[in-house]
Amino acid sequence: MASDREFNLIGKSPLRVDGMAKCAGQTKFADDLSMPRMLFAKLHRSPVAHAKIVGIDTSKAEAMPGVVAVLTGKSMPIPFGILPVSQDEHVLAFDKVRFIGDPVAAVAAVDEGTAYEAMLAIEVTYEELPVVLNAEQALANEAPAIHDYGDDGNVHKRVSMQFGDVEQAFEDSDEIFTDITLFGSNTHLAMEQHASLGHVAADGRVTIHSSTQTPHYLHKAACKVLELPPSRVRIIATPNGGGFGGKSDPFNHEIVVAKLSQVTNRPVKISLTREEVFQCHRGRHTVLMKSRMGMTKDGKITGIHFQSLLDGGSYGSFGVATTYYTGALQTVTYEVPTYRFDGVRAFTNKAPSGPKRGHGTPQPRFAIEVQLDKAAEKLGIDPAELRLRMIQPPESVTANWLYVNSIGLAECIEKVVEGSGWKERFGKLPRGHGLGLACSSYISGAGLPIYWNAMPHSGVQLKVDRGGGVAVFCGETEIGQGSDTVLATCVAEVLGLELLDVRVCAGDTDLTPVDLGSYSSRVTLMMGNAAIQAAERAREIIGKHAAKRMGIPGNRVVFAGNRVFDAEDPERGMSFSEAVQIAEAEQGTIGTVGSYSPPPNPGRYRGSGVGPTATYSYTAAVVEIFADEETGMIEVDKVWIAHDIGRALNRNLVIGQVEGGVYMGLGEALMEDMAYREKRRGVLKHPSMLEYKSITTHEMPEVITTLVEHPDPRGPFGAKEVGQGPLLPMMPAVANALHDALGVRVDQVPIHPDLVMKALKAKDKRAGPKKFPDLLITDTQRVKTQAEGGDGTAPRSPKEKAVQS
Amino acid sequence: MMRLPKFTWRAPETVAEVAKILHEEGPEAKVVAGGTDLYPNMKWRVETPKTVVSLRKVEGLTGIDWRDDGSLRIGPGQTLRSLERDERIAAELPGLHTAMKSISTPLLRNMGTIGGNLCLDTRCNYYNQSYEWRRSIDFCMKCKGDTCWVAPSSPVCWAVNSSDGVPMMVALGATLRFTSADGEREVTADDLYAGEDGRAWMTRRPDEVMTDIVIPAQNGARTVYQKLRRRGTFDFPVLGVAARIVMNGAVQSVDLIIGAVGPVPVRAGKAEELLLGSTLSDETIEQAAALAQKSATPLDNTDFAFPWRRQMVPVFVKRALLEARGQV
Amino acid sequence: MNTASSTAGRKVTMTLSVNGEDHEVAFLPEKTLLEVLREDLGLTGTKHGCELGECGACTVLMDGEPRLSCLVLTLECGGIAIETIEGMTTADGPHPLQAAFAELNAAQCGYCSPGFLMTAKALLDSDPAPSRETMKDELAGNLCRCTGYEMIYQAIDRAAAEVRGEAGHGE
Structure with missing residues (x-):
């Protein structure tokens, strides 16, 4: 990968290919x-x-x-x-x-x-x-069954898996923190x-x-x-x-x-x-969570037992994957040597929940990051310092067998700590004002497709025109994130063209090779790699004939500025279109293909398909708020966020995704609420743009974005995802800032002002759920960790053995 | 897309014509000015008038006229934006200015009128819903149904008067003039919003059209408006406190009106009594705020948890009184 | 008596002035300006996100003032100069706001962009150097779910400078 060479387009902010049409009212939705x-x-x-x-x-x-x-x-x-x-x-x-x-x-x-x-x-x-309108009710009531399939009654999916000896780890801990947290449902509202x-x-x-x-x-x-x-x-x-998953x-x-x-x-x-x-809908699942976390005095996690109960609504949707996702990524940010996860997704008579930006990971991220904040307080360690001490090492395998490639989290934390004046200001602001920090990580595309197959996850086809234009075909879908621009950029960079020389044809099952779609933050990484491969193949063909014509060795041919020329004598060369014509005359119509499949993952137990990715992105954020102790209302004054992007392919697009993620995360933290009236036959409380509250120009704070760029060898030009990760730290950062501001904990989102008032009045200065039901786990899949000498598989359970024999 | 139901449209040019149409067509005719309240209601099918009578071309319904006696006549057809931008209103009636500026969004204030705001239909999140949504709960008593889902044993409807203009006009002692086929009549804002029911919160008859809003000379009264809502724009108030206070060393007269807590604005009478003659000391303000809370009983039909809204009444009354105390 | 009226179920024919051109259109009385623009005039650049006045996607200019076309009866638009996103690009090219929105990624999915652009145009027409606070106030009727608004403000800043004849484009 040419990580150090000079780029023509990569890392800059050329005009996105769909920008003018969208601003002229020409784009046809x-x-x-x-x-x-x-x-x-x-x-x-x-x-x-x-x-x-x-x-x-x-x-x-x-x-x-x-x-x-x-x-x-x-x-x-x-x-x-x-x-x-x-x-x-x-x-x-x-x-x-x-x-x-x-x-x-x-x-x-x-x-x-x-x-x-x-x-x-x-x-x-x-x-x-009879209706079932929340997950606890569903777990407790097998009848009436909403569906005639699933694990039992109204339990759609029940999973349990353990990696290493968590109970032993708890015994060896200096402190065990137990927290129950609730993440309320919200929706995409595209x-x-x-x-x-x-x-x-x-x-x-x-x-x-x-x-x-x-x-x-x-x-x-x-x-x-x-x-x-x-x-x-x-x-x-x-x-x-x-789109946002909706x-x-x-x-x-x-x-x-x-x-x-x-x-x-x-x-x-x-x-x-x-x-x-x-x-x-298919938006964020309501998830009730219980996390037990063992820690040493000096702030190392010894083990986590994480439980989640998901309100799935009325249909399956992506719910099985969502269930696993509430347990999968806890281990890729911090070192968690032993880990157990139990999860249940219940059917209820509500609109189906599904994947929303962050898919199943914002909920546990909220639980864990708030828990760490409490742990830091108890242990007397600065929350930023605590996190810096426990970061997962690069090129490592986690307890649950996820392979972590590069990790820029430490630098992200350092950037936001520095930017926000954390060391001087955290814990020292006047009452009502507070700072909160949280971190996160996210996949750059799911390691496995939705239906099992061995074919590429993304395919790109290139047609090179003798006039010098290039048409690129790919099944990707532009949802605003800029995937058309990323596609054109990868091709244009390799072939030394401008973006306007590349015509994108996307998302058409008759014309374009399959790309699995715009979900799981997969497009830049997977489509990008496929596009680079297709473009490099075209460059090889065109370059070979151009080199021959120029009488130079192939490795001296450069593609830049719509020209093909000799690296040692840039004057010697030809226009790109001339080079194409020479190549076409020599060997006929020029078209190439590229494809990409993510690397295999080391986990081979049931459920190991959820969580792996080529590379994880990392984010750290500090949020500054003012919380009014007379009303409980929270205003966000400023956000500092640093994102480990690997490499920004288009800086404006990346920053746009970061700012958009911050925006949406703050909305989830403070107001977005997919509420139902359970006592009124299960109607949605307010299915409208007016009453489903989202952040307007008045609530959106200033955002200071830092991009941490250490190209990841697995990413196209080193890039990782950015569409979903930056949303994740917002909710816990706001909750943590509230604690700094008023000394209260609201272990629940959205943090409605009445909850803040409740917490202020409560003896334990806390508002949030107090009980977590028995998930009725009867069978836990036990997988040895790498440290225990495991190989990523789980020994078959007695039940499975019985079935086999 | 949500679409309007079918209707016949009339665009008269004089108040007399409007009155005649309303008289002839009865309650099945609805007047419309800005359309920002009626048209969403029609798209939800909570309103399905046979005839829509546009007031846009009607002569004499606009104007912001300051009179020699210091009173102000506002034509009900004035857009909310024009009132928000009026410099003399901002200087002399800061409470009204704040109330106008806080309504919905700039785009809607460009369209909506003060007359429309003062006749704003009461709102409720069991009522401001599509036909299909309301069918799911067998409708509510404000439209097509028998039950008030906010308080199912209630004989009356609890839809909320969500206008920012209404509590302010009551506090200012405004008078409203209406014309019908029977002639003209004048009514104070206090008397206009006298209904005890979200279906009949206003004593305006369906055949009447508002022609004038008259705000008496304020003679140096302090006016404030404090609004509670989720966001700085879009949202209707879930609590609005309008106050008018004449200070001359001590409080000589006070109007303290709480909006958006029920079908009509509520006068905090006990608090007013306490404030009268006081110097608005911190203690008095705290006591008045506590008294005011007793006059407001918000229910579960707007944004936010309703016990919290009730808890916020004294907070916002206090803020309003402190703001008034600080005004010179 | 000179009461204009249109009977339910019968189409009305009238002339609308859109983007400087007169269009003769026939439509039912209940049709909103949004519907006539999109469905009868083919001007689909004006979007809809709620049709209830709750999102700002359908904003157009009426005599220079931004209004929500979803809550305007077409019947009431006679004699009013209507401007839509399509009219923002002239023979001289795109309006500076359009170029700045595109260049600064102020339009991501692009669905709210026509509405924002219309509101922003009205703002710049009345205030050539709007402060950030003014922008927040004046754009407070338009929702965007992609950007977090910051890039929209930056784009307006840039376009405003260009309209004022200061500083050109460029990074």
């Missing part, structure tokens, strides 16, 4: 598309949280002028879902409904107003079932409401344009439900008006427009209302 004779669809959604469907009468709707088609669930009986282990959704429910908002019927009409009125005219008869347009060509082939982060997975789901071969279905991901499941509405277009032979569009977007 899904709802901006229209076609001749297009119909509009609406979904009739369940008004009850849990019920058997007894009857559906669509006759009134069908009789309305302007209504062209009405569909019910029996027309699409095949289930789908994002994970192979939880194919539990139907496009339209036909046997039972599981939450308020579950789609039951669909209408296509000549305009949206007519479709809406017809949707209301559909009459569904329900036989209501500005763009989901929309999809389906149409069927005269030859019968189906196309779905959709605001999806994962066209490849939507392709699989749509083909399965529609019973069509993948070659007859095309998914085109439109630029997403924000558009990474295949959704009912995406498949329903395809079916309606098949039925009507007309294009059909659906554009969800904001309330429906809340019902799609």
Whole structure:
């Protein structure tokens, strides 16, 4: 990897390739598309949280002028879902409904107003079932079972795994800290409401344009439900008006427009209302957590036993992965020699939870970082110093068999400590003012795909035009993070071109090689490496013929400034397009491919697929707040954040992701709340932009960002992820700052002001959950750590042995 | 996209025409000025008027006119933005200026009018929801249903008057003038917001149109408005404290009005009595704040935990009184 | 009596002035300006995020003032100069705000950007050197979920300087 050479584009801030179009109103988002004779669809959604469907009468709707088609669930009986282990959704429910908002019927009409009125005219008869509205209730009540699969009753997934002897480690500890913490649900609230347009060509082939982060997975789901071969279905991901994980499941509405277009032979569009977007949800799981952490007097962790109880909502979504993620990454920031994790995901009659920015890791990160703050206080060690003493070494394997490559966390901590004046100011600000510190890490792409396969995770195809332009094809999806720009940048850097010379064609399952999608912070690393490979292959071909023409050895050929020239005599050379023409004349049309698969991971136990990555990013942040002790309201005054990015490919894009992560994290810390009214039949409390509170210009503080850049050999040009990591430390940093400001602990997010007031009045100066239920773990997978001489596998449990014999 | 239901639209040019239409069409006609309150309600189908009567072209409904006697006449069609930007209001009626500037967002203040704000429909997070959402709870008594879900045994609706202008106008002693087919009438803000029910919080009849808002001469009264909400923009108040105090060494007159805690603004009468004649000492302010808390009983139908909102009443009353004490 | 009226269910024909051009359009009385711009005039640059006045994505300029097109009846737009994002780019090229937003990554997903740009344009038209506090106040009706707003302020700063004729582009 050319880590020290001078770059043309890398590390600078060239104009993002989609920037001008977005600022000119030219970018076509899904709802901006229209076609001749297009119909509009609406979904009739369940008004009850849990019920058997007894009857559906669509006759009134069908009789309305302007209504062209009405569909019910029996027309699409095949289930789908994002994970192979939880194919539990139907496009339209036909046997039972599981939450308020579950789609039951669909209408296509000549305009949206007519479709809406017809949707209301559909009459569904329900036989209501008792509802389960939180995870503790679900754990305690096997009946009524929301699904007929899962580990038992309403437990969707129960996992337990132990690495090393945690109980012994606790016995050897000087202190054991036990904390119960609650992370409340929140949602993505992307500005763009989901929309999809389906149409069927005269030859019968189906196309779905959709605001999806994962066209490849939507392709699989749509083909399965529609019973069509993948070659007859095309998914085109439109630029997403924000994703954050909220558009990474295949959704009912995406498949329903395809079916309606098949039925009507007309294009059909659906554009969800904001309330429906809340019902799609797949946002942050509510997680109740209990962490026991053993420590030595000098501030070393001896072991952690972490337990999490997730409120999964009504469907599987990514939930099995989320469950594992609440346990996976605790070990990659600090040295944790022994570790046990128990997790349960419960089904409840609420909108399905799923992956939101940070996917399953912000919750335990909150628990651990707040716990460390308490530990630091108890042990009399500065919280920053405590963390610096325990950082996981680079190129190491954690207790749970995750391989950590490079780690820039120490430098991140040093930067924010210095920037914030931590040493002089922490613990010394006037009452009401406080500083809080927290750290985090995140994966640069999941080590395993969602369905098992041995194929690349990202593919890139390059077409080099004799005019000097390059078209690059990749299944990645632009969701605002700048993936189109990263793709063009990697190609342009290698071939010495400008960004405008590279045409990006992305997210089209007919035209572009598979990239698994914009989730798990995987795109820059995986697509970037694939793009570099494709571009280097093109450079080799073009360079070979150019060298021959110039009469120099191949290793002297340089690609820069839209020219191909001799390194020793830069005047000697030719334009890039001339070089392409020479190469094309010599060996025909020039096209190359590149692909990428992450390196194998050392863990080989059940669940070891969640957590591995090529390289982890690291973040440290200090937050300064003012907490009003008369009201409990918190204002964030300033944030210092340092992120170990490996190398910034485009500085503005990276800083934009950091600032955006800070923004979203502060919202989660202070106000974003996916609240339900459990005593009112399980309705969402406030499915609107106004009442679901998100941070405005008035609440957003100044953010001082430092990028820590030590190129990671596994990243493209050394880059790591930045889309999700910087969000993670915000919530615990705010909670820790609150303690510095007022001496109280709120072990719960969002930190609503009434909780602060409660903590101020409480004897123990704390507000938050007090009890953690028995997760009813009966079988714990025991894996020897590397230090114990393990090999990453778990001995088979007696149960499994019994099954085998 | 959420869309408006169908309606017939009328755009009269005189107050008399408006009154005639309202008289003829009855309660099925709704007047609209800025549209920022009515249109969302229509998209949610909590309002489905047959006829929408635009006030935009009606003559005589605008103006910010200071009169020789020091009183101020405001046309109800004035945008909230124009009041916020009026320099004389900012100087002489700082409480009104603060209240206007705090309403929703600059974009909505460009559209919304003071008349609309004073007639703002009461709000509730069981009511300001889509038709489909409300169907899930079998609707509420404010629209189509029988139960007040905020307090299911209650015979009345607990939707909240969430206007920032209303408590301020009550504190300022404003008079409002209405026209209907029956003629004109004047009513004080105090008497206008006299309903005990979120469905009938205002004594304005559906056939009446507001034509004038008159704020009497303040003669050096101090005016303040303190607002509690989650964010510095967008949000409706979950508590608004409006105060008007005439000081001359001691308090000569005081109006202390608490908004956004129920269907109508609440006058903190006991606190007013205590404050009258006082010098607004710290102790008096604390006592008045504690008394004021007793007049406010917010319930669980806005943002925030409602016991906390109740806890915040004395805090914000105190802040309002301290601000008034500091005003010169 | 000269009461203009339009009957439910019957289309109205009127002339709208959008981006300096007159357009004859026919639409139902209940159609908002947002819907007519997007669906009848094909101007899909104006976005929607809630249709209830709660997000700012649909902001357009009406006689130079930013308003929410989701809560404006098209029927009431006669004689009003409407400007949308599409009209911000002229024969001279993109408006300095558009260029600065793009260059400084103030538009990430780009969905709120047209709304922010319209509000920002109205702001610069009235205040050529807005302070950070003024920006926070005036942009307080537009939500962005990507940027955390900082890059938007920086872009307005840069565009303002350019409009004032100070300092050019560049890093």
